Amino acid sequence: MYFGFSDEEKMLKKSFRDLMEKHAPIDYVRKFIDEPKVSKSLQNLIGQQGILGMVTRNGDRYEGVLFAVAAFEEAGKALLPFPLLEGVLGTYALSRDETKEDLYAEVLEGRQLVTIAWHENGAPKLYRQGEGYAAFGSFHGVPFADDADRILAFFQAQGTGMTPSEETTLVILDRRHPAVSVHPLKAMDLTMPVYRVEVAGYPVTENDIILKPGDGLGLRREFEQLGALFASAEMLGLSDAVLYKTVEYTKVRKQFGQEIGKFQALKHMAADMYLMLESSRVAIIYAGWALESGTEPESVSIAKAYTSEAAMEITGMAIQMHGGIGYTWESDMHLYFKRARRSAAAFGDMFAHRERVIQTLLEKVGG
């Protein structure tokens, strides 16, 4: 019996942390916020680590989930401004389709940047056009769309299924095609620039579809499941960073003639933050194990529901413990606070995941 990361997973975690500390320290994040452009060299370095291709599918189990969890935790700690989640899921989707080997290799190695169009405005559709389709649709909340080379988006391929969801099809769009336009949206979380993407008559061939038309629903569910876990791992990482930064601050900041860390009111806040942090940690590791073992899929909802609330609490308490300085733009606290807010709602918010947990429970007990 062993609970926790294996030695190999710990090694990868360490090397990813080293990469973050060296190439994506907080100064880098600050610079990115002023000029949101993904650095090509960082993109290549992440590619070289092989992290994008960590997750694969083997029957009803995933492999490499805990490796990815370890990396996402470190990315969260660093507030990494990079479409890592989209890169891992995009690479995973490409790995499911043998005909996409070339693109898979390019994305995996960091030569092409991929993102995913998470939110549809209305119902994007593929209409039959000659041998292929014409794609029409509008999306919002597409991370890093301006820098991306490829955008993965779900469309309904008309006439391929009995219901709209059966027609779900995952399409690879070339961001630079004239039928694709990208419009920046203003967002609170400045570490992840988001865009509205309009697709107007994009010509889709067989080559641009992952698996087959109508095969997208399974991929979408996998994206949501893995996405919920990886977003949780990112929140774990940022909560970890914020707690220890805050504790350090309470050791240097003095009021009433002493370090504020001596005040029990602050100690108890820090202890509660630690409790939420470590509880998030065991929930996430357990859920990663469950996905790798093909068991207890609801454990992802357990992790996401808990971690979402915990990360928002922890980052909020961190601002409070910093006092006035924590409310300034200059303090980094708001960066963590805003990113936690965004991740907490992504891939199902607390409400959605709690509802899923209770549904699963009621099914189990027969009600």
Place this chain on the structure above:
Amino acid sequence: MDLTETPEQREYRMRAREWLEANAPRNWELLAENYDEMAKVLKEWEVKLAQAGYTGISVPKEYGGQGLTFMEEIIFYEEMGRVGAPRGINNIGKNLLVPTLLAAGTEEQKKRYIPKVMTAEEIWCQGYSEPNAGSDLASLSTRAVLDGDEWVINGQKIWTSFASEAHMCIVLARTNPEAPKHKGITYFLVPMNTPGVTVRPLKQMSAKSEFCEVFFDNVRIPKDSYVGQINEGWKIANLTLTFERGSGTLGRTAIYMKAFHELLALSKELTVAATGRKVIEESYYRQKLAKSYIEFAILRYHGLNICSQIVNNQKIGPEASLQKLYYSEAHKRFGELAMEIESEMANYWFDSALVKGKLQLSYLESRADTIHSGTSQIQRNIIAERVLGMPR
């Protein structure tokens, strides 16, 4: 990560489950109002456990234990929680005294005391807290003075569970009043039938009365009745404290999960007066039930994590405070939710109440959880100072 059970562990679990289902006392907690009856049931249960080989599961055979591993012990406690069996009347003997002697006792002490815990012949109680030494336990004022070949103990202990039934008591007493408070305490083993020991039961808000006050009035015990070194009792007491805080988590989770499922079943029956819908159909309650289940599920993961640390011989440090803080606060919230769901029915108690008043008991007892073995506030201090390194 490896959480799969070996076939042997699985078989052990199945055998334990079968035995427990056939032998565990049912509805024992409803005897809360009748102390004598409850003590009798628990004593009989303790003997049954011992005879069936379910006492001292991981204690070496040479001291009368089963000589199995910590894993079997955890499995058994988990199964006990699942059927709602009581842990017995000798928890202090089994979970406090025995691990302490194994770690710090002399060979003679091990041979003298451990086997009698294994056979349930000697019941132990714990004389730690005092009326003026609760959270600040190290300030305890019970004195022990050496007089020739005997220690003479004077003082008062409180919250001593089942002292009326106990044969022996672990007593922390001050042996050097000049030294700093943590450095003048010795860990004594005192027979309860020694002249000068008197016990007075204390009724709790849960209606149970296993708690007692114990008075020591010129109690004379032999010179060698202590564990470890003189004046190093604080260290000895702390040896098993973290173990106690950490190792019971999986068993406890099973108990809470059982109560949770009772509440879930009730939520399908009860109607919400304001809307006419069932509790389980109301999103408000669904969310709260899910939240409670999630907290208990995560408690189980914490339990697995700490077991893994014990099994793989890693040290459990002050992180054990996390488990104590987590489970007690989660239990408290669960009790509150159960009462909220029962609404006006929540006021009924025992056989007038829903589910025979089990949820009322859980609700009331949860108020003790956040106080005993170090209050939630003390646990937060430990986490802040010893885990996070915040200044004292």
